[in-house]
Amino acid sequence: MSILSSIKKRSTLDAAIKHVAQARKCDAGKAEQLYKSAYQGFASVIADNLMFSEALYHWGFALLHEARSKPTAEAIEIYEDAISKFSFCLLTSTNYLGAAIDGGVAFMELARISPDDGKASLYGLAEDFFEKACRIQKGSAAYNLACINALRGDEEACQQFLQQAKEYGSLPDEANIMQDDDMDNVKQAVWFNEFIAALRAEPEPVREKLVDAEINGEPSFKLKKTEDFDYYS
Structure with missing residues (x-):
């Protein structure tokens, strides 16, 4: 991140924090606008950081798979944690397809182990994630x-x-x-x-046979010897 970009993000973050402080002192209508503005500011600060988004996605992915091996009460907490990671990932990277799909999967699996009176709403939340995935791809x-x-x-x-x-x-x-x-x-x-x-009636897809390729073990570039390399050039 460049210095200019860092300064800009700092300014955006400060403005978002200020909006939250103002919202706490305002009436409901004005407060809602300020909160939304703050959320947009927070999102823009953390947006476009691919590594951050990937970390959130893979964290959620790990939690999703861990939940499957746990007793119900513990699994519910882990599924909810996974969903929060996928949701945060989508906040930082709105077109992260894996987070949209797996967020929906997490809600589906959470619904299966939840009481009957809560299943419908959880399926509805899963549907929201899947619809977002279809908008992405x-x-x-x-x-x-x-x-x-x-x-x-x-x-x-x-x-x-x-x-x-x-x-x-x-x-x-x-x-x-x-x-x-x-x-x-x-x-x-x-x-x-x-x-x-x-x-069943459709023919099996034809899979192309991979042709053995000759692998060149020599690197395509040559490193200079240390004594010949000018670190300051």
């Missing part, structure tokens, strides 16, 4: 959205998203779809079985 989370609609019993939407997933190349293979418990509500539907039958 069309069709990338279409299958996930199909799963949510299958769980809701919305067969028409489920069918549409399955077709979209197929169209954009994000559809799992037929065996994984059939083993997916999220699809249980639609597995007996005529349209679903026709969809699966069509997948």
Whole structure:
């Protein structure tokens, strides 16, 4: 980061902090505007820092996988922590596809181990993440959205998203779809079985054989000897 950029970010951060202080003393309407302005300032300060975003994503990814091996009460806390990391990642890098998809996955898995009266709202939050993923890359989370609609019993939407997933190349293979418990509500539907039958009828994709390539072990550049190198040039 250049000195000029650092100074600019410092100024933006100071302004955002000032807006928060002002918001605390204002009426609700004015305070809301100041808070939003502050949030935009905070976001701009931490935006465009790819390493920071990657750290947040991989932190969330690790938590997501750890949660799967824990007892329910502990897993709930870890899933919530993972979701906070994915959310923060998206705040710092709004087009981080992995965070959008895995944030939705975390909400889905959290819903499965939560009381029944809380499942619907959690699926709704998962849907928000998956829709964001599809805005980042069309069709990338279409299958996930199909799963949510299958769980809701919305067969028409489920069918549409399955077709979209197929169209954009994000559809799992037929065996994984059939083993997916999220699809249980639609597995007996005529349209679903026709969809699966069509997948089975498709020819296997042809995989190109990799040709052995000769590897040149010599580096393509030569380092100067230490005594010949001028560190100040």
